[in-house]
Amino acid sequence: MSSTPSAGPFQPLKADDPPVVGGYRLAAVLGAGGMGKVYLSYTPGGRPLAVKVIRAEFSEDPEFRRRFQQEVRSAQRVQGLYTAPVIDSDTEGAQPWLATAYVPGPSLAHAVARYGKLPLRSVLLLTVGVAEALGVIHGAGIVHRDLKPANVLLAADGPRVIDFGIARAADTTALTGTGVSVGTPAFMAPEQASAGTVTSATDVFALGQIAAYAAIGAPAFGDGPSHAVLYRIVHEDPDLSSLPDELRPLVGRCLSRDPADRPALADIIRMCHEISPTPLRQGEDWLPQEVAGSITERHRLPAPAPTPPPRPAAPPTPTQVSPGSHPSHPRTQADHIAAAMTQTGPAAPQFPGAAPPGPPRGNPAFPGYTIQPPYPQGQFAQPGWGGNGAFPPGPTPRRKRPGLIVAGAVLAGVAGLALLGILLPDRSGDSTSDKGGRADSSAGGGSADSGPTKPVDPRPVSYKGIDLSASYELMLADNPPRPKENNDSGVLYGDGDFYFHRDSLFGDEQVGSANGKLVVLKNSQKGSLELCRQESRFTESLGLDQLTPGSQICVLSKAGHIAVVTYRGKSGDDDPSRYITIDLTVWRNAEEASQD
Incomplete structure (x- = not known):
């Protein structure tokens, strides 16, 4: 166990x-x-x-x-x-x-x-x-x-x-x-x-x-x-x-x-x-x-993550804070402690993990724990809290003259058109282009690209006959990808790009990604980089009963790697271990990394 x-x-x-x-x-x-x-x-x-x-x-x-x-x-x-x-x-x-x-x-x-x-x-x-x-x-x-x-x-x-x-x-x-x-x-x-x-x-x-x-x-x-x-x-x-x-x-x-x-x-x-x-x-x-x-x-506790530098607080608008009131979004005890301990003025301390102040909320874990509401407008406002706390009264906006605004807009438009004309490439035919679309500017002593160069797709790398045991996972960045066991959080909630999970109690078996998404391809489709990029029928896991030998799965990892997994079958009932056999084709760094 x-x-x-x-x-x-x-x-x-x-x-x-x-x-x-x-x-x-x-x-x-x-x-x-x-x-x-x-x-x-x-x-x-x-x-x-x-x-x-x-x-x-x-x-x-x-x-x-x-x-x-x-x-x-x-x-x-x-x-x-x-x-x-x-x-x-x-x-x-x-x-x-x-x-x-x-x-x-x-x-x-x-x-x-x-x-x-x-x-x-x-x-x-x-x-x-x-x-x-x-x-x-x-x-x-x-x-x-x-x-x-x-x-x-x-x-x-x-x-x-x-x-x-x-x-x-x-x-x-x-x-x-x-x-x-x-x-x-x-x-x-x-x-x-x-x-x-x-x-x-x-x-x-x-x-x-x-x-x-x-x-x-x-x-x-x-x-x-x-x-x-x-x-x-x-x-x-x-x-x-x-x-x-x-x-x-x-x-x-x-x-x-x-x-x-x-x-x-x-x-x-x-x-x-x-x-x-x-x-x-x-x-x-x-x-x-x-x-x-x-x-x-x-x-030996690690230090808390550094607090981002404060941003100047914006003045309130009628939709943000009304006089004598506070934002209505819920507040946590961290907010109340930070508000109660913060002093008015520029020398107020910034606490690790502290959040902006808000309306107090009782906490049964601390009998007698109270903070007296409501706070006066701007009493605990600090630089960088923006719209999350009480705002200090902002300066009274000056009335703008409509005539000056119109004149300024016209002048800005004319200047913008002039600048656009300078920056746009010459399409009048004075210069010639080669077959690659590069303008020949030898008369001027230089050259310029006519547009951005299309990035070159990475070359695929294939691996055959990988045996992936139950509760093991693969990382697409590894070369070669070696199945490994996740002992900390399990493959379901770990960081594997592709895993095989078997519920030992009920016998349910599934493959999935804890660090990306999957698409099982139709029989008429053949896995490729272009097809995997185009597909949108995403999921995070698939029951093994949805696959047959030869089934292909697109795997798109958050790290930007794309792979086609070809399912070859699973171990027999008389086999002492439980595993599936797959072939793998990987395009590494085929997309930008994502945190979504």
Whole structure:
């Protein structure tokens, strides 16, 4: 279940990553998952934040938006010592997002994959910390639903549970209403996997899985295809033979198939204290030294992106700001903090990630947090904020004389025509042209092109018989293109120009591009650079059942490369690996790079 750890905790922003979200200037990519991408940012005061931007597919679903808004409101009520509090959010914007406190520590999944299983004391402190977090989460009326090692972060002073309740927003939406369960298969409870029933006891089962995973270094129900793991969870007992003897009674009860037989959270905490030979106290020595070193690595935060130089503020127009009022577009907490902390006058500080001020909005994450509205006209206006904040009174425009305007327009028109006559090439026949369209100006001692030269198309490069395994992707810029696995965010949300994905739970297979677009050509069409440029029937993914051996696909990457993929077939059912075979013809740098 574990994946190879990424090269570092902070990945640079890519061309398709937004520079700012909700007024927070982004500094790095922290990770990506099934529901969105997580970025590092900072408050105006310099405190780090984790900003999670929801995938566009979810944001287009109105039922998801309604549930997401409810879950964020509930999550803002959770203020436990072992949770990462929700600081800010926007559930109504074009792409919903939420910001939580940044936790400088690896996930349990990362730590175990890199350093192996944890010692008994660390497992017990992990278990009591997560149990206490679940108590606070359940007290707010939330069931986590997706408690797994990737959602438990290991901070210097104890674990932190993140993403609580957010998975519920994706349940029963258009994307998951076709039988897809919400949750991670290897850590689902039996009732969740079989009938979709979720209660607080579902999280207790996941807690037992987490304790076993930390102590064993592997999932209690083993690895393998998702459907096989789910079958074992529903019908078989977990393999606890490698679990320390002290933990077996506790973990065994948590992993009971009947939710009624699972212990209460208070009982779990009590049992952990009884098991431990010494009193359980969270402290900086609760983790092995090598894992603690990984925490230190995450304290070396990258600097926020530089703030663009300010632009002079334009005076207001009647359609922008009316006297004594403010723009009506929504404001985030970053806006309010920047407005409250900014001083009037030219020496006002500029904060990283700060956005222009606007009407205040309450935030349940901070009881008593208020800013007194309304601000007087121009009180917090700063250079460069333009139409995003309150404007200072502009100068009274002078009345223009119509006669002077008309006279000036006539003179400008005459001057423009004269200049155009000078610049236009001579077409009277005094000069001769060669066959290439180049005017012969030898009499004048020089030459000039009659027009822009058409760019030369790149030469195609072909590669035959590429075997592309499931969950692997290709980059068209590579020579030769070599299939590679995306361990950070998966091929569906990675940066591959062309990928092959197979859902191990339901067997669905598809090809697609996470960095461009596709067009499957008709049988009567033959793939070429010109044809791929002309096509407009774009998509981002295709079901493998839409292809037959010989089918051709145009791939247009955002980096400007164009390719024709010829599908040759896929591996047989008796083959231990799953892959497709393709031929590839690439025209590199055939178009201008795009960030769209």
